[in-house]
Amino acid sequence: MLSPTLLTLLVLSTFTLYPLSTTAQPVLDMYGQVAVNGGTFYILPVIRGSGGGIELAATGNETCALSVVQSRNEVSKGKPVTITSPFRTFFLPQGTVSVGFIDVPTCASTPSTWTVVEGLSEGSAVKITGYDNTVSGGFIIEQGDYIHYSYKLSFCAFDTSVCQPIGTSSDGHGNKPLVLTDGNPFEFVLQKVSSSSSSACTASA
Structure with missing residues (x-):
């Protein structure tokens, strides 16, 4: 769990675009290459055997696929996402980020990001x-x-000093939604999406 001081700094960074410290650690993709800030990736589980990558599904009473879930298909890479830091850096630094799918259903609001x-x-x-x-x-x-x-x-609420890791749950209908948890975070690796793959995803949406 992040300290209240660190949380405050990270929250402030969401609204400011000051240069990032040179000591900030870059996020690396699954091949050890530096991830680009605002790049497009598949989010894949580190441990295989319980599902594939991250995608969208309709859960509960939803009539539109608004839930971020782990795919039931073990070999599925899920849907491409963009991950962006508020800092003006070429590389993606560890810390505050926004995440959003490249394509969302026509019934969903746009622009759309994770919340x-x-x-x-x-x-x-x-x-x-x-x-x-x-x-x-x-x-x-x-x-x-x-x-x-x-x-x-992790997700940090602005009105508290509490940050909770993101894990997976089960809704009893075969879906594994991403939820706030007190432990067992969902650990993942990032696979860069090639421009040709991204174009194919857009064309099939």
Whole structure:
């Protein structure tokens, strides 16, 4: 859990674009290459055997796919996302980021980014734009524990000093939504999406 002081600095960084410290650690993709700020990636699980990459699905009473979930398909890479730091750097630094899918359903609001919605049966879950009862806060990307190139996400609410890791849950219908958890974060690696793959995804949306 981040300290209140560090949380305050990270929250402030969301609204300011001062140059980042030269000691900031860059995020690396699964091949050890520096991830580009605002780049496009697949989010893939470090541990295989319980699902594939991150994608969208309709859960609960949703009539539109607004829930961020881990794919049921073990070999699926999920849907491409962009990950952006508010700092004006070429590389993607660890710390505050915004995350959003390249393509979203036509029934979803645009532009669309990840957010957290509270008061749901599965708890506080990660959704895309479209809900009213969202929690004001931001996502943090940090080094994971499994391998050198693995990472995890946390969500920090602006009105508290609490940051909670993002893990997976089960909704009882085969879906594995991303939710706030007290432990067992979802650890992942990033695979860069080639320009040709990104074009293909857009064409098929």
